[in-house]
Amino acid sequence: MTEKYTKGETHGCIVCAKLYQLYVVSDASGKFLDAKVMSLGGKLVPNAERPLVACEKHTVTEIESAVARAYGIQNEEE
Numbered sequence: 001m002t003e004k005y006t007k008g009e010t011h012g013c014i015v016c017a018k019l020y021q022l023y024v025v026s027d028a029s030g031k032f033l034d035a036k037v038m039s040l041g042g043k044l045v046p047n048a049e050r051p052l053v054a055c056e057k058h059t060v061t062e063i064e065s066a067v068a069r070a071y072g073i074q075n076e077e078e
Contacts, residue, residue: 003028011051013042014066015058024051 009024020042025034035044035051045052045063054063 004033008038009051011053013055013058014045014052014070015054015062018042018055020053022051022053 004025006023006025009022010019011022012019020039023036032050041056042053043056045054
């Protein structure tokens with residue numbers, strides 16, 4: 001079984017930069033596995049290869065646009 005490491009991190013909303021507390025799970029090599037938003041009003045951005053969070057009030061279109069602006073177009077197959 002692969003060792004997993006959990007640590008608390010603060011991340012800003014990908015759209016508006018509001019801060020949220022996350023528990024981020026990674027493997028022994030540091031590869032991102034999963035995360036959980038601990039602050040109210042935040043949600044994880046789906047299909048992300050990194051811990052990304054957005055406010056629950058933002059639409060899917062706003063979130064996708066912000067991710068594309070910051071990281072380029074995301075290919076779900078990768």
